[in-house]
Amino acid sequence: MERFDAVVIGGGVAGLGSAYTMAVNDLDVLLIERGGNIGEKSVYGGRIYSWVFEQYVKGFDNAPVERWVKKERLTFLDESESVSIEFSASRACSFTAILTKFNRWLSEKVEDAGGLVVSGVKVEDVKREPLRVVADGEEIGCDVVVDAEGVNPIIAMKLGIRKDWKPSEVAVGVKEVFKFSESQINERFLVESDEGLANLFIGYPVFGNGGGFLYTNKDTVSVGLVVRVDFAMKKKLEVYDLVEKFRSHRELASLLKGGSMIEYSAHLVPEAGIHGVPERLHDKNILIVGDTAGFVLNRGFTIRGVDLAFYSGVLAGESIKKALDEGEIALAGEIYQRSVEESVIMRELERFRKALKVLENTRLYEDYPKTIIGILRDVFEIKDESKKLYDSVMEKTKGKKLRMLMDVFSAFRGL
Amino acid sequence: MESIENRLGLVSFTVDSEPHIKPKSEKCETCSLKICLFICPARLYREEDGKVYFNHEGCLECGTCRIACPEDLDWEYPKGGYGVHYQFG
Amino acid sequence: MKIAVCVKEIYNLEQVKIIRETREPILDVPKKLDDLSKNAIEEALRIREKHGGEVVAISAGSKDLKKTIKEALAMGADRAIIVSEDFQSNAENTALILSKILSKDSFDLILFGDASSDEYSAQMAPRVAELLRIPQITYVREIKEISDGKIVCIRDMDYYYETVESNLPCVVSVTNEINEPRIPALKDILKASKKPVDVVSLNDLKVELVNPYQILENLAPEIDRKQEVIQGDLKEVVKQIVEVIRREI
Known part of the structure; x- marks a missing residue:
C-alpha cells in the first residue's frame, strides 16, 4: 500500500x-x-480577493489574473429599466480570473x-x-x-x-461566458486593459433571494445568476431559462452585444x-x-x-x-x-451573522428595485408637467415608509 | 435566444455509459412536486407518461437536484475523468 | 530489447472551443498525450512483456510536456527523454530534435503512431528514419514476430495487407488498430511520478532549427446545420425521421 x-x-x-x-x-x-x-x-x-494569495503564494505576480477590479457597480433592474450606482476605486483589492x-x-x-x-x-x-x-x-x-x-x-x-x-442554505448559480476582443471590453466598460468591472444586479428576473452578476475578464465576460434553491422551488422557477431572461433585459443585451457565447456552467453556492x-x-x-x-x-x-x-x-x-x-x-x-x-474566516462569518436575516427580506429584491426605478423615472421623464422629486418619493413609498426605514436600518447593521 | 440545448452544446463532456444519477422510478411516479423538471439548470429531467427520466449526458454536476428532490435521489459524481470539462469555470 | 517510443502532446481537441462568428479556435485548453502515441506505447509495452528490455518515451514539445509525458510513464514506459521548451514547432524541427536524441543511444526498435490526431501529416516516422538512415515500416497494424535481429510486420494498405520483414534497428509506425491502449490505474500514476524524466535543452542538443513555412490562418470549417427539430409522439417522429433520411440520401 x-x-x-x-x-x-x-x-x-x-x-x-x-x-x-x-x-x-x-x-x-x-x-x-x-x-x-x-x-x-x-x-x-x-472575482477573487487577492490578500491571501499575495500573502501565501510565492510568485503570485505570475498568477493568471484577468483584470484588477477597479469599478464596482450595483444595478437595480425591473422588467425593462435599470438604476445603477458605481464606485470607481483608485486601488484594487480583488481581481477577475x-x-x-x-x-x-x-x-x-x-x-x-x-x-x-x-x-x-x-x-x-x-x-x-x-x-x-x-x-x-x-x-x-x-x-x-x-x-x-x-x-x-x-x-x-x-x-x-x-x-x-437544506434548500434554504444553498443557491444554484448559472453562468455564461462571452468572448470579445480585449479592446471591445475596454471601450464598452470604460476600463484600461488591466482594469475590470464587477457588476451585481438586484431585481429582475429573480425578484427574490438571489441576483445577477457580470465580471469583465481580459477578453471574455462572465455573466450569470444566483438563486436560492428554496426560493426557486417555491416559485417554480425554470432555472435553465433564468439566465436567458436576464440576458435579454435591455441593460444586459446592450452590454453583451457582439459577444460570442463560449460556455455555460452551473454550480451550488453555500449561502x-x-x-x-x-x-x-x-x-x-x-x-x-x-x-x-x-x-x-x-x-x-x-x-x-x-x-x-x-x-x-x-x-x-x-x-x-x-x-x-x-x-x-x-x-x-x-x-x-x-x-x-x-481566524479572519470565523471573525468575518460571525460579524455578518445578521446579514442572512437581512437578505431574507424579499422586499429587498422586488419592492425596492421597482420603487427606486419608479422614482427616477418620474424625475427624469418629462412630458408636459414634471413631477417633483418629493411628490414622487411620497407617492411611491405610500404606506410603507416606516417599514422601508427599518429595512434600511437593519441592512446597514447587518451588511 | 439560445436554447438550453444549444448552450449545452458549448460545453465539453466525457460521457460514461452508466448514469451517475438515477431517479427512483416508483417514487417519482407518485411525486406531486416534480421539482427536478424545472430546477435542473441543464433541463435534463423530462416527464413522459408520469414517469421521470434523467439524461446524464449533459449533467453540469451542480447537485441542485440532489438538494431539491424531496425523495432520496440516487446521486453520485461521475467516475474519475468523466463528466463535464469546464474551461471557464 | 531497447525500445524507443516517440510520442506527441496535442491540444485536447475535444475541448477546443470555436468562436462561432469568426470560426477561430480558443487554444487555451489542457494538453494530452495523443491517442495514436498511446497505441505506440502500448505496443512497446507488449513487446517488453514478451522479450524483456526497456521502453523509453521520447518527445519534443511545450513547457506543458513535463506534465503530459507522465501519461506515457503511467502507462508503463520506464523513463523519458524530452525537450520541453518553446520552439518553432513544425515537422522538420521535431524530426531533427527526435533523431538527435535517438542517435545518442542505440535502440533496437523505434515506434511511432502513424500520424498525430491534430495535424495528421504522417511525416514523423519517415523523416526520423531518413535522418537516422535506418529502415522504416509504416502503417503497421500488427507486429507478427521479432527474433534474430529481424522484425516482421503487417502493413495496412487500405485495400490489402502487406507483410514486411526488416532488419533491426528499424522505425515502425503503428495504426490505431494495432491494440487497445491500457488505462493506467492510480498505483501506476503514483509510480510514474518517481520515474526518471531527462529534460534536455535544445542548446545541449545543438540542433539547428529551420523555419520553412508559416501558418497564416487556422480556422474551423464552416458547418451548416439544418437544425430541423422533429417533435410529436413516437410513431409520428419515427415516420418523419425516416422521411428526412430518405430525402437526404
Missing part, C-alpha cells in the same frame, strides 16, 4: 491551498482530483513545491483506523485526510462530519454563512475545508468564497504540520478547529 503524510480530496482552491501549504512545509502530500484536468469542476462568479485556469496555476505551484497532484481519479471512500483513502479500487494509507470535495459533501456526510444542506458551518470541522485527523465546511460569506453586494476557501486550506496545512511536529497527528483536527475559530 502506498503511503503519504496527507491525502487531499479535491483539486479546487481549498484543496490546492492545503496541498500547497503542506508541500512547502516538506510534507509528503498527494492531491486526488476527480476531473480529467485539474480545476475543471470548479465554477464561481468571477477564470477559476479553471487559476486552479491549474495553483496546481503547478503545488507540484513545484514537491506535492503530487493526480487528476481523473475519484475518491470513493475514506476508511478509519488505520486511515486510508479508497480510490480506483485501491487503498492509500496516510496520517491525515483533507476533505476538500466541494459544496456537495458526499464523503463528509458519509463520515458524519457534516450534515447535508447560510455561519449557520452553514458545522460545529466540528474535523474528526480527529480528517479535516474539512472550503465549500465543504461552508466558508462562503454573502453580504448581498459582495460574495467571498475563493479567498476564504484557500485560507482554510492554508490553516489546515499549517495545523497538520504543527501536529506532525508535535508527534501527535490525532491533534491536527483540534489545532485546525482552534485556528479557524481565531
Whole structure:
C-alpha cells in the first residue's frame, strides 16, 4: 500500500491551498482530483480577493489574473429599466480570473513545491483506523485526510462530519461566458486593459433571494445568476431559462452585444454563512475545508468564497504540520478547529451573522428595485408637467415608509 | 435566444455509459412536486407518461437536484475523468 | 530489447472551443498525450512483456510536456527523454530534435503512431528514419514476430495487407488498430511520478532549427446545420425521421 503524510480530496482552491501549504512545509502530500484536468469542476462568479494569495503564494505576480477590479457597480433592474450606482476605486483589492485556469496555476505551484497532484481519479471512500483513502479500487494509507470535495459533501456526510444542506442554505448559480476582443471590453466598460468591472444586479428576473452578476475578464465576460434553491422551488422557477431572461433585459443585451457565447456552467453556492458551518470541522485527523465546511460569506453586494476557501486550506496545512511536529497527528483536527475559530474566516462569518436575516427580506429584491426605478423615472421623464422629486418619493413609498426605514436600518447593521 | 440545448452544446463532456444519477422510478411516479423538471439548470429531467427520466449526458454536476428532490435521489459524481470539462469555470 | 517510443502532446481537441462568428479556435485548453502515441506505447509495452528490455518515451514539445509525458510513464514506459521548451514547432524541427536524441543511444526498435490526431501529416516516422538512415515500416497494424535481429510486420494498405520483414534497428509506425491502449490505474500514476524524466535543452542538443513555412490562418470549417427539430409522439417522429433520411440520401 502506498503511503503519504496527507491525502487531499479535491483539486479546487481549498484543496490546492492545503496541498500547497503542506508541500512547502516538506510534507509528503498527494492531491486526488476527480476531473480529467485539474480545476475543471470548479465554477464561481468571477472575482477573487487577492490578500491571501499575495500573502501565501510565492510568485503570485505570475498568477493568471484577468483584470484588477477597479469599478464596482450595483444595478437595480425591473422588467425593462435599470438604476445603477458605481464606485470607481483608485486601488484594487480583488481581481477577475477564470477559476479553471487559476486552479491549474495553483496546481503547478503545488507540484513545484514537491506535492503530487493526480487528476481523473475519484475518491470513493475514506476508511478509519488505520486511515486510508479508497480510490480506483485501491487503498492509500496516510496520517491525515483533507476533505476538500466541494459544496456537495458526499464523503463528509458519509463520515458524519457534516450534515447535508437544506434548500434554504444553498443557491444554484448559472453562468455564461462571452468572448470579445480585449479592446471591445475596454471601450464598452470604460476600463484600461488591466482594469475590470464587477457588476451585481438586484431585481429582475429573480425578484427574490438571489441576483445577477457580470465580471469583465481580459477578453471574455462572465455573466450569470444566483438563486436560492428554496426560493426557486417555491416559485417554480425554470432555472435553465433564468439566465436567458436576464440576458435579454435591455441593460444586459446592450452590454453583451457582439459577444460570442463560449460556455455555460452551473454550480451550488453555500449561502447560510455561519449557520452553514458545522460545529466540528474535523474528526480527529480528517479535516474539512472550503465549500465543504461552508466558508462562503454573502453580504448581498459582495460574495467571498475563493479567498476564504484557500485560507482554510492554508490553516489546515499549517495545523497538520504543527501536529506532525508535535508527534501527535490525532491533534491536527483540534489545532485546525482552534485556528479557524481565531481566524479572519470565523471573525468575518460571525460579524455578518445578521446579514442572512437581512437578505431574507424579499422586499429587498422586488419592492425596492421597482420603487427606486419608479422614482427616477418620474424625475427624469418629462412630458408636459414634471413631477417633483418629493411628490414622487411620497407617492411611491405610500404606506410603507416606516417599514422601508427599518429595512434600511437593519441592512446597514447587518451588511 | 439560445436554447438550453444549444448552450449545452458549448460545453465539453466525457460521457460514461452508466448514469451517475438515477431517479427512483416508483417514487417519482407518485411525486406531486416534480421539482427536478424545472430546477435542473441543464433541463435534463423530462416527464413522459408520469414517469421521470434523467439524461446524464449533459449533467453540469451542480447537485441542485440532489438538494431539491424531496425523495432520496440516487446521486453520485461521475467516475474519475468523466463528466463535464469546464474551461471557464 | 531497447525500445524507443516517440510520442506527441496535442491540444485536447475535444475541448477546443470555436468562436462561432469568426470560426477561430480558443487554444487555451489542457494538453494530452495523443491517442495514436498511446497505441505506440502500448505496443512497446507488449513487446517488453514478451522479450524483456526497456521502453523509453521520447518527445519534443511545450513547457506543458513535463506534465503530459507522465501519461506515457503511467502507462508503463520506464523513463523519458524530452525537450520541453518553446520552439518553432513544425515537422522538420521535431524530426531533427527526435533523431538527435535517438542517435545518442542505440535502440533496437523505434515506434511511432502513424500520424498525430491534430495535424495528421504522417511525416514523423519517415523523416526520423531518413535522418537516422535506418529502415522504416509504416502503417503497421500488427507486429507478427521479432527474433534474430529481424522484425516482421503487417502493413495496412487500405485495400490489402502487406507483410514486411526488416532488419533491426528499424522505425515502425503503428495504426490505431494495432491494440487497445491500457488505462493506467492510480498505483501506476503514483509510480510514474518517481520515474526518471531527462529534460534536455535544445542548446545541449545543438540542433539547428529551420523555419520553412508559416501558418497564416487556422480556422474551423464552416458547418451548416439544418437544425430541423422533429417533435410529436413516437410513431409520428419515427415516420418523419425516416422521411428526412430518405430525402437526404
